[in-house]
Amino acid sequence: NAGxxxxxxxxxxxxxxxxxxxxxxxxxxxxxxxxxxxxxMGLKLIYYSVGAGITDKGEVPNGYNVxxxxxxxxxxxxxxxxxxxxxxxxCASSSAMGxxxxxxxxxxxxxxVL
Amino acid sequence: DAKTTQPPSMDCAEGRAANLPCNxxxxxxxxxxxxxxxIHSQGxxxxxxxxxNNETNEMASLIITEDRKSSTLIxxxxxxxxxxxxxxIDRAGGTSYGKLTFGQGTILxxxx
Numbered sequence: 001n002a003g004x005x006x007x008x009x010x011x012x013x014x015x016x017x018x019x020x021x022x023x024x025x026x027x028x029x030x031x032x033x034x035x036x037x038x039x040x041m042g043l044k045l046i047y048y049s050v051g052a053g054i055t056d057k058g059e060v061p062n063g064y065n066v067x068x069x070x071x072x073x074x075x076x077x078x079x080x081x082x083x084x085x086x087x088x089x090x091c092a093s094s095s096a097m098g099x100x101x102x103x104x105x106x107x108x109x110x111x112x113v114l
Numbered sequence: 115d116a117k118t119t120q121p122p123s124m125d126c127a128e129g130r131a132a133n134l135p136c137n138x139x140x141x142x143x144x145x146x147x148x149x150x151x152x153i154h155s156q157g158x159x160x161x162x163x164x165x166x167n168n169e170t171n172e173m174a175s176l177i178i179t180e181d182r183k184s185s186t187l188i189x190x191x192x193x194x195x196x197x198x199x200x201x202x203i204d205r206a207g208g209t210s211y212g213k214l215t216f217g218q219g220t221i222l223x224x225x226x
Binding site: 004035040041042043044045090092102103104105106107108 | 148155156157214217219
């Protein structure tokens with residue numbers, strides 16, 4: 001199993017541009033998550049999904065959109081990039097074993113908005 | 115989820131045990147204690163979790179005090195590759211899916 005994969009690894013965007021961060025997992029997990037991590041800080045939850053077709057906001061959803069059309073994929077969309085969105089983005093997934101699931105993280109996407 | 119507090123940094127000699135403390139004085143009865151770590155530039159990695167009994171797996175041991183207000187993660191024989199940021203998180207089981215709240219964690223430096 002590849003686990004959780006993310007593309008791209010690194011991207012530079014100009015202010016106002018848009019992009020989609022891709023996330024795929026091959027563990028057949030129902031739950032998927034997007035976090036962002038600013039320098040020297042912990043992770044903050046952006047959006048999460050409990051299954052295909054179901055998404056919900058996390059702690060910092062403004063400026064982002066998500067969709068979940070399949071179990072495997074959970075893309076994160078930035079519509080109008082702003083310097084405040086410069087961060088490292090991590091995707092994660094978990095199964096739903098009575099709510100005690102552990103999360104498996106991808107390697108991250110480093111985004112720089114100039 | 116309740117808030118946890120951890121020391122910002124700790125050092126440990128290679129081959130010695132690393133004991134990382136965590137305070138979670140406002141933890142409620144159905145909240146578990148989870149530990150993750152993040153090695154530089156990588157995604158976080160699950161280590162261990164527990165409710166009230168001590169737990170051990172191939173990576174570490176978790177000691178939870180009887181009143182559940184604090185816990186200690188023990189890496190029995192630290193190696194240089196254990197240098198990372200360690201996060202202590204408490205969260206409820208049941209319906210709190212995805213509600214992992216990462217603080218700033220403890221930077222553990224293992225030195226030769």
